[in-house]
Amino acid sequence: MEFSTIDAPAQDTQTMVSVGLTHEMPSSTRMLLAGDGSTTVLLEALVGTRLRVRVASQQLVPFTRIPKSIREALAADGVSCFVERRSELHSSKNVVVSRNRVISVHSGFEAHFPAHDTKPIGHRLREERLPQAREMLASGVTLASAEFDSRSCAFKEYVINSPSRSPLYVAETFNPDVVRCAPLRQIPGTKERHEFQR
Incomplete structure (x- = not known):
């Protein structure tokens, strides 16, 4: 296993550093980041609520707003328009558990996942009872995440492939008060995104 560096997209303001699964973090966090099933289900087990x-x-x-690496992961490098969804998962006590970004080609997305729906995408997919596979792209700890008060946060990125629709790119950043991880120090001059190649 070795590290590779990839230029970060211009619109991404946080530096993500993947540290594999040997970083000093609770076993529950390591299991969440390593899991290739529904993240929503794992988070609900962690917080004990829907x-x-x-x-x-x-x-x-x-397409100019979508990094080339994401377009390629979606096998949609020639597509001119995408749907970008930004959302939060909330607990029953209204605690923000994660902040998420979902990207897909626009065809059929709104019909499957309307913006007014309060049910997470993970649950909608499980209800269909169709085969699906998550292709992990990266996981680890962010540096100075803008999502949660410039704190280090666990994150994961993956693509959901299903025969019933176009692939979905998902990036999740987890509230460090819920999904614990040891803070990272800022790396001076860091301008790249480092991903751990499995």
Whole structure:
């Protein structure tokens, strides 16, 4: 296993550092990051309550707003328009458990996942009882995440492939008060995104 560096997308303001699964973090966090099933189900087991989604935005965006690496992961490098959804998963006590970004080609997305729906995408997919596979892209700990008060947070990125629809790119950043991880120090001059190649 070795590290590789990839230029970070211009619109990404946080540096993500993947540290594998040997970093000093609780076993529950390591299991969450390593899991290739429904993250929503794992988070509900961790917090002990059902989660609901609050969609902050769901809009069509041109391909120029989507990093080439994501377009390639979706096998959609020639697509001109995508749907970008930004959302939060909330506990029954209204604690923000994660902040998420979902990207897909626009065809059929709104019909399957309307912005007003409070049920997480993970649950909607499970209800269909169709085969699906999650292709892990990266996981680890962010440096100075803008999502949670500039604190280090656990994150994971993956693509959900299903025969019933176009692939979904999912990036999740977890509230460090819920999904614990040891803080990382800022790396001086870091401008790249480092991903651990499995």
